[in-house]
Amino acid sequence: MKFLDLAKVYIRSGSGGGGCVSFRREKFVEHGGPDGGDGGRGGDVWAEAVDGLNTLIDFRYQQHFFAKNGVPGMGRQRSGADGDDIVLRVPAGTEILDEDEETVIADLTEVGQRVLLAQGGNGGWGNLRFKSATNQAPRRANPGQEGVERTIWLRLKLIADVGLLGLPNAGKSTFLAATSNARPKIADYPFTTLHPNLGVVGVDNVEFVIADIPGLIEGAHEGRGLGDMFLGHVERCAVLLHLVDGTAEDVAEDYRVIIGELEAYGGALADKPRITALNKIDALTDAEIAEKSSALRAASGGGVMLISGVAGTGLTEALRALRSQIDAGRLRMRAGMAEAAPWRP
Numbered sequence: 001m002k003f004l005d006l007a008k009v010y011i012r013s014g015s016g017g018g019g020c021v022s023f024r025r026e027k028f029v030e031h032g033g034p035d036g037g038d039g040g041r042g043g044d045v046w047a048e049a050v051d052g053l054n055t056l057i058d059f060r061y062q063q064h065f066f067a068k069n070g071v072p073g074m075g076r077q078r079s080g081a082d083g084d085d086i087v088l089r090v091p092a093g094t095e096i097l098d099e100d101e102e103t104v105i106a107d108l109t110e111v112g113q114r115v116l117l118a119q120g121g122n123g124g125w126g127n128l129r130f131k132s133a134t135n136q137a138p139r140r141a142n143p144g145q146e147g148v149e150r151t152i153w154l155r156l157k158l159i160a161d162v163g164l165l166g167l168p169n170a171g172k173s174t175f176l177a178a179t180s181n182a183r184p185k186i187a188d189y190p191f192t193t194l195h196p197n198l199g200v201v202g203v204d205n206v207e208f209v210i211a212d213i214p215g216l217i218e219g220a221h222e223g224r225g226l227g228d229m230f231l232g233h234v235e236r237c238a239v240l241l242h243l244v245d246g247t248a249e250d251v252a253e254d255y256r257v258i259i260g261e262l263e264a265y266g267g268a269l270a271d272k273p274r275i276t277a278l279n280k281i282d283a284l285t286d287a288e289i290a291e292k293s294s295a296l297r298a299a300s301g302g303g304v305m306l307i308s309g310v311a312g313t314g315l316t317e318a319l320r321a322l323r324s325q326i327d328a329g330r331l332r333m334r335a336g337m338a339e340a341a342p343w344r345p
Contacts, residue, residue: 019038070120094157158196196213213230
């Protein structure tokens, strides 16, 4: 399934059915009178976050969603049927934006959340509604109210607990593959990752979700490389893991490039808790490790973890450090890992 995180859709709620002008004409009925029924109400357009989806690819093949119109009223005081609603089923984490792509209409972060996007028009009144002591044979009825038509944008921001950051070939996909069952594409050339990947990792009987996004380069906020279009997927993360390629010539400069792109992106992304790790230490000598970790520590102003996704060095310690930064409410017990209490008769 292809990954798509932005889609433009056109929606329209149903129009209400018109009211009916009708009079009783039964045989042997002395006093007739108006008996026109009301029109049915137009259908609404809803958006609902559902489980089992992690892409907006369905909205590439269908962009128009129109609810049904209400049925007009009929004689013998019969009201028209209401129009059927239509529901846009989206992944959890989808933002719904107005046509300007800036105004947020709703943010569906949990499965089951629903929001009304366009309300259906009310049905018109039949002439029975206008009967009075001074107007016993009204010949008027209301038309149904028009539906609402609008254009909206759907923008998906994956819900993960940890986000991976780094330059291309920093080892993000290797880290994800080494710590989870995810199988992202791994190769020895830049921009191997073209879309975000999610993986569930476990440590000390708890699980959390890690998001791997395509690598950033200098000038990504200006559209260079793949740009910063995927940074939105780590906005919801509790903590960021910044991987720096230990085989790079200037690890401090690589660190500053990513931090500069986070600050240029704006929002609270640059202020999120962040753990810095020097990756690929299996390819370095002890002297190189000491030199580069010292330079990276000076650039970051904090501690630096030493890891290797290929050799598995320091991965458990890194996962424990990430876990300590994640809110307790986000952590999930690993299925089957918690020790069950002994059975007693």
